[in-house]
Amino acid sequence: DGGITQSPKYLFRKEGQNVTLSCEQNLNHDAMYWYRQDPGQGLRLIYYSQIVNDFQKGDIAEGYSVSREKKESFPLTVTSAQKNPTAFYLCASSIDIEGTTEAFFGQGTRLTVV
Amino acid sequence: SQQGEEDPQALSIQEGENATMNCSYKTSINNLQWYRQNSGRGLVHLILIRSNEREKHSGRLRVTLDTSKKSSSLLITASRAADTASYFCATDAGTASKLTFGTGTRLQVTL
Numbered sequence: 001d002g003g004i005t006q007s008p009k010y011l012f013r014k015e016g017q018n019v020t021l022s023c024e025q026n027l028n029h030d031a032m033y034w035y036r037q038d039p040g041q042g043l044r045l046i047y048y049s050q051i052v053n054d055f056q057k058g059d060i061a062e063g064y065s066v067s068r069e070k071k072e073s074f075p076l077t078v079t080s081a082q083k084n085p086t087a088f089y090l091c092a093s094s095i096d097i098e099g100t101t102e103a104f105f106g107q108g109t110r111l112t113v114v
Numbered sequence: 115s116q117q118g119e120e121d122p123q124a125l126s127i128q129e130g131e132n133a134t135m136n137c138s139y140k141t142s143i144n145n146l147q148w149y150r151q152n153s154g155r156g157l158v159h160l161i162l163i164r165s166n167e168r169e170k171h172s173g174r175l176r177v178t179l180d181t182s183k184k185s186s187s188l189l190i191t192a193s194r195a196a197d198t199a200s201y202f203c204a205t206d207a208g209t210a211s212k213l214t215f216g217t218g219t220r221l222q223v224t225l
Contacts (some may be wrong), residue, residue: 006156033212042120042202042217043157058212090156094213100145100164101206103213105156 003027006091006106012114013078013085021076021109023091030095032074033103036060037088046089049074078111086113119216120203126222133190135219137203138183144206146179148188151200151218160201161188193223 004025013019023032031050035043045058049068063082068074074093078085088110092103121136137146145164149157163170163179163186170177176189190197203216 031212035215040220043215045212045214048212056212088154092157092213100162101213102147102159102162103149103157103204105149105158107156108154110154 004091004093004104004106006089006109008109009107011109011111013111015113016080018077018079019111021078021089021091021111023074023076023106024072025074025093025104026072027093027095027104028071029093029104030071031093031101032068033092033094034058034064034066034074034076035090035092037090037108039088043090046076085111087111120201120219122219123217124220124222126224127193129193129195129223129225131193131223133193133197133221133223135188135201135221137186137188137216139186139203139205139216140184142207143181146177146186147204147206147213148175148177148186149202149204149215151202153199157202190221193221195223195225197221198223 007022033048034046044060046064047066049055052071065077090108091106094101094103119138147162148160151157161172163177174191179186200218200220202218204213
């Protein structure tokens with residue numbers, strides 16, 4: 001099946017720990033994104049990558065880091081510098097066809113700080 | 115910052131009624147898209163409208179775009195309980211640009 005897979009679905013982190021959220025896609029998409037969603041709110045862009053070995057900060061990049069060593073993978077690390085990491089994290093990939101960009105989303109990872 | 119703002123934030127209707135939600139954005143766009151999110155899940159693409167289009171239909175969905183007002187509307191006709199979800203608009207400014215999402219409208223369809 002083609003798609004975008006996030007793991008784990010639920011993640012618990014102790015304060016002061018770094019955690020890494022996985023995002024893998026087999027759609028051969030060039031671009032990948034990480035969004036954060038807080039309860040009852042919209043999506044805020046954390047980081048995005050348009051091509052392998054390159055990524056850009058989004059609107060709320062502080063306290064997060066990413067890598068894009070492979071086209072298929074775009075892991076997100078939530079560092080201890082992120083003061084309020086409890087949220088729902090969504091990964092997406094997209095491809096541009098004839099000037100349009102349609103995003104495909106994973107099912108999300110719910111991160112809770114305990 | 116958010117590019118799009120949806121209105122209303124929440125909408126509650128009865129099954130069979132039509133649901134209309136609006137999206138306003140700030141800068142010039144190439145395309146505008148609508149996505150749906152069931153509670154606790156990822157987003158699913160519904161429909162895309164290009165900046166040179168004014169209206170588009172897909173099944174029970176009707177989307178309009180007014181670039182002069184920088185706004186779009188999504189109409190769901192003959193709503194069903196299964197339409198209960200949050201709906202987001204997303205804009206992009208051109209090829210290979212990042213998508214920017216609005217704040218969403220939470221739709222509740224009751225029997």
